[in-house]
Amino acid sequence: MKAIRIKLYQNMVNYKIPSSFQLKETYPLPPYSTVIGMVHNLCGYKEYQEMKISIQGKYHSKVNDLYTRYEFKNGMEFDKGRHQLQADKFGICRGISTVELLTDVELLIHIIPENQDLIEEIKNSLDFPKIFPALGRWEDLAVIGEVKIVEIFEEELEEDLSLGDNYSVYIPLKMIKDGKIMLLGNGNKTSNQGTRYKLNKNYKKKDYGRNRVIRKWNKVEVVYSSRVLAVENEKILLDSDKKIVFAV
Amino acid sequence: MEDNKIKIELSDWLYNAGVVGLYNILEHNGDKVQIKDNFLEFEINSLENFEEKYFKYFIEKYEKFTSWYKIISFQNKIEYWEEDGFQNFNEKSLEELNSYIRDVLKKYLKSNSYIAAYDLINNDFDIKLAEKEISTINLKKNQEFQDILNNIKLMIEKIIKIINYFKEDESKKYLAGKNVMYNIIKNGWNGVCFLNARTKEKDMYIDYKKYFVDSTIEYNKVKKDKFKYNCFLCDREMKDLNNDLSFLNATGFDTKRKSSHVWNFTNDVAVCPICKLIYSCVPAGINYVYSKGIFINDNSNIDSLININQKVRDEILKEHETNNSLTYRAMIIALEEEINDKVKYELSDIQLVRYDEEKYRFNILSKKLLEVLRSSRDDLNKLIKTGFNEINTYFNIYEEVLKKIMNGENLFLFIHKLLSLKLSKPVDAHYKMSHLKSMMYINIKFLKGVGFVENIEKDIIDSANKQGYFLRTEYENRNSENKIGGICYRLLNGLKTNNKDMFMDVIMNCYLYIGKTVPKIFIEALKSDENFKTIGYAFVSGLINEKDKNNGGSK
Numbered sequence: 069m070k071a072i073r074i075k076l077y078q079n080m081v082n083y084k085i086p087s088s089f090q091l092k093e094t095y096p097l098p099p100y101s102t103v104i105g106m107v108h109n110l111c112g113y114k115e116y117q118e119m120k121i122s123i124q125g126k127y128h129s130k131v132n133d134l135y136t137r138y139e140f141k142n143g144m145e146f147d148k149g150r151h152q153l154q155a156d157k158f159g160i161c162r163g164i165s166t167v168e169l170l171t172d173v174e175l176l177i178h179i180i181p182e183n184q185d186l187i188e189e190i191k192n193s194l195d196f197p198k199i200f201p202a203l204g205r206w207e208d209l210a211v212i213g214e215v216k217i218v219e220i221f222e223e224e225l226e227e228d229l230s231l232g233d234n235y236s237v238y239i240p241l242k243m244i245k246d247g248k249i250m251l252l253g254n255g256n257k258t259s260n261q262g263t264r265y266k267l268n269k270n271y272k273k274k275d276y277g278r279n280r281v282i283r284k285w286n287k288v289e290v291v292y293s294s295r296v297l298a299v300e301n302e303k304i305l306l307d308s309d310k311k312i313v314f315a316v
Numbered sequence: 317m318e319d320n321k322i323k324i325e326l327s328d329w330l331y332n333a334g335v336v337g338l339y340n341i342l343e344h345n346g347d348k349v350q351i352k353d354n355f356l357e358f359e360i361n362s363l364e365n366f367e368e369k370y371f372k373y374f375i376e377k378y379e380k381f382t383s384w385y386k387i388i389s390f391q392n393k394i395e396y397w398e399e400d401g402f403q404n405f406n407e408k409s410l411e412e413l414n415s416y417i418r419d420v421l422k423k424y425l426k427s428n429s430y431i432a433a434y435d436l437i438n439n440d441f442d443i444k445l446a447e448k449e450i451s452t453i454n455l456k457k458n459q460e461f462q463d464i465l466n467n468i469k470l471m472i473e474k475i476i477k478i479i480n481y482f483k484e485d486e487s488k489k490y491l492a493g494k495n496v497m498y499n500i501i502k503n504g505w506n507g508v509c510f511l512n513a514r515t516k517e518k519d520m521y522i523d524y525k526k527y528f529v530d531s532t533i534e535y536n537k538v539k540k541d542k543f544k545y546n547c548f549l550c551d552r553e554m555k556d557l558n559n560d561l562s563f564l565n566a567t568g569f570d571t572k573r574k575s576s577h578v579w580n581f582t583n584d585v586a587v588c589p590i591c592k593l594i595y596s597c598v599p600a601g602i603n604y605v606y607s608k609g610i611f612i613n614d615n616s617n618i619d620s621l622i623n624i625n626q627k628v629r630d631e632i633l634k635e636h637e638t639n640n641s642l643t644y645r646a647m648i649i650a651l652e653e654e655i656n657d658k659v660k661y662e663l664s665d666i667q668l669v670r671y672d673e674e675k676y677r678f679n680i681l682s683k684k685l686l687e688v689l690r691s692s693r694d695d696l697n698k699l700i701k702t703g704f705n706e707i708n709t710y711f712n713i714y715e716e717v718l719k720k721i722m723n724g725e726n727l728f729l730f731i732h733k734l735l736s737l738k739l740s741k742p743v744d745a746h747y748k749m750s751h752l753k754s755m756m757y758i759n760i761k762f763l764k765g766v767g768f769v770e771n772i773e774k775d776i777i778d779s780a781n782k783q784g785y786f787l788r789t790e791y792e793n794r795n796s797e798n799k800i801g802g803i804c805y806r807l808l809n810g811l812k813t814n815n816k817d818m819f820m821d822v823i824m825n826c827y828l829y830i831g832k833t834v835p836k837i838f839i840e841a842l843k844s845d846e847n848f849k850t851i852g853y854a855f856v857s858g859l860i861n862e863k864d865k866n867n868g869g870s871k
């Protein structure tokens with residue numbers, strides 16, 4: 069099985085937590101849906117291509133920044149008492165709000181398309197992107213460092229393997245439950261393991277009638293942690309450079 | 317999911333605050349709550365009478381902040397007077413009694429929230445009438461104290477009746493309940509249920525039960541196979557999308573009028589009744605002092621999340637009894653304990669949420685900042701009782717310094733401001749130059765912490781400070797201390813604009829005047845901007861007079 073591995077860097081970025089509307093909070097690493105979205109956008113796919121993703125990386129620190137917030141309703145007419153901006157006959161509210169930003173993000177992402185014929189195409193679109201690559205918000209430019217096709221195989225580990233470079237990772241809960249991945253807790257307390265998230269991966273549109281189409285998300289339970297250990301004698305997914313792949 | 321248990325997982329910070337709140341409420345009432353890793357679990361039975369538990373928690377935790385407590389606590393005073401048959405009752409006591417009647421009883425008993433609560437209390441005592449019967453007692457010109465003593469005793473009897481009425485269980489339940497409703501709960505959410513101004517149900521307990529609790533219990537009972545929607549937060553199945561988040565302060569958005577927040581303008585931000593119940597517990601999770609609040613979102617696991625916030629709460633309430641509303645201090649103490657508890661534990665990158673002026677503000681504490689705070693503890697503590705007035709407002713320096721550090725700002729600008737204030741309006745400056753020195757020490761640690769400077773040492777502050785002082789004495793010996801103010805202004809201007817030439821010009825001038833060599837320390841100052849500012853401010857703070865009490869400066 070082949071995968072495309074990308075290394076990318078971002079200066080200031082927000083991977084929005086869906087439930088944060090006023091202050092836009094960020095995940096510590098981009099969620100699967102964000103990465104999938106970037107790939108689809110760069111390749112120009114209009115339909116979802118089934119793919120597995122593994123995300124690891126690190127950031128330097130977090131800062132808060134102000135941004136201009138525009139709020140409106142589709143087709144709502146301008147009302148001088150309520151709206152600050154007039155766009156033709158429509159009205160928009162403008163104000164400020166805060167956004168949480170990660171600084172100096174470094175990511176290592178594996179993309180494993182189910183249809184392996186797409187490998188070259190995806191690599192090509194990442195090497196020569198048609199538009200500027202962005203991950204997170206539209207303005208969060210991604211500087212793609214390395215794009216490499218790697219072979220992915222299951223290997224029985226001869227010795228314990230851990231993450232390098234101070235990286236953190238989203239570990240699918242299943243890998244932990246199967247005992248393939250251990251989290252180095254603090255002392256013997258098993259609870260100090262990391263932060264659990266339910267991340268969006270992909271969605272299907274669902275029509276509820278009366279013009280109501282909602283995205284129904286396929287969510288993945290993961291643990292975000294930096295203290296990761298792949299246990300010896302367990303079969304685990306690795307790429308050709310012996311990087312652990314946490315594909316989901 | 318089992319039907320007789322509810323399992324709740326952690327999520328974003330506000331939800332976590334709700335989870336902590338729910339835990340606090342249940343735990344306070346002795347219900348069993350199980351904590352595992354990232355979720356807590358409790359029996360659905362715990363929700364019986366949850367409305368009582370909900371209010372009980374707030375009333376008991378925040379009792380001393382309520383106006384209800386102000387009213388009943390006067391009993392101690394009365395007992396003290398009665399003990400020796402009013403022998404020690406003097407004019408001062410009379411004034412105390414009068415101000416109690418005027419500023420407490422008369423004021424609160426007639427307040428709308430109390431009047432609304434009286435109807436709910438099942439008691440024959442006519443409190444409205446009792447309120448009318450009390451009035452202040454004044455000593456008239458030709459009257460002796462003994463003449464009015466009987467009046468006073470009669471009045472006190474009436475007051476005792478009112479206090480007794482207030483002390484009844486049911487009165488406390490509703491009156492103190494109203495207090496916490498408007499003082500505490502309102503900080504978390506607003507506009508629905510009993511905080512909806514047009515609510516039909518007058519009894520807030522029943523209102524809460526109907527709005528939050530019953531729907532949860534009901535939801536837990538029904539089969540959810542046919543539900544089409546999913547909860548935005550916990551993914552549980554839901555019947556409709558009617559529960560939005562706009563009742564939470566500064567969180568949700570108007571789903572009807574501002575749909576640009578959601579994908580394709582179709583609102584899918586709706587929560588299940590369980591999540592809504594949890595959100596209603598947010599005020600029990602965030603720690604409030606009046607309208608300020610603090611919550612530490614240490615969400616690596618539920619245990620530490622609950623622990624650290626309980627510590628903050630205890631510290632805040634304790635601090636407050638000594639009449640000191642330093643919310644940050646409580647947080648620092650709690651954080652320190654937490655760090656000491658788990659040395660191995662990486663307590664970093666935790667989100668600190670402040671609620672202030674009806675807005676949430678966020679800080680993220682990095683490990684380095686925590687270290688700075690920890691190692692500056694002694695210097696910080698020196699600042700606790702210092703402050704300054706500006707435009708009729710009192711600012712506490714301790715709080716301001718912490719705010720700045722946690723925002724990642726250095727203190728130069730603040731030090732500058734305090735120095736200028738000391739020069740221009742010493743009456744408003746309730747601090748000494750030594751406090752500014754402490755701030756400079758903190759600032760150095762901060763600059764080092766964020767990686768700005770490597771080689772600044774503490775002693776440059778001391779020696780620059782001393783040089784300032786020496787220069788001052790020289791000026792005083794020549795009876796020219798009037799010139800110092802002007803010199804300081806010019807030096808400060810140089811410092812603020814980072815203008816080393818201007819600064820050094822003034823320095824040279826001064827040393828020419830006193831006929832001495834310029835101290836070596838100023839060479840150090842020319843090495844970097846940080847050195848320049850540190851040394852410069854330390855020098856100026858030595859130069860500004862400390863002893864000048866005529867101006868009412870240092871306290």
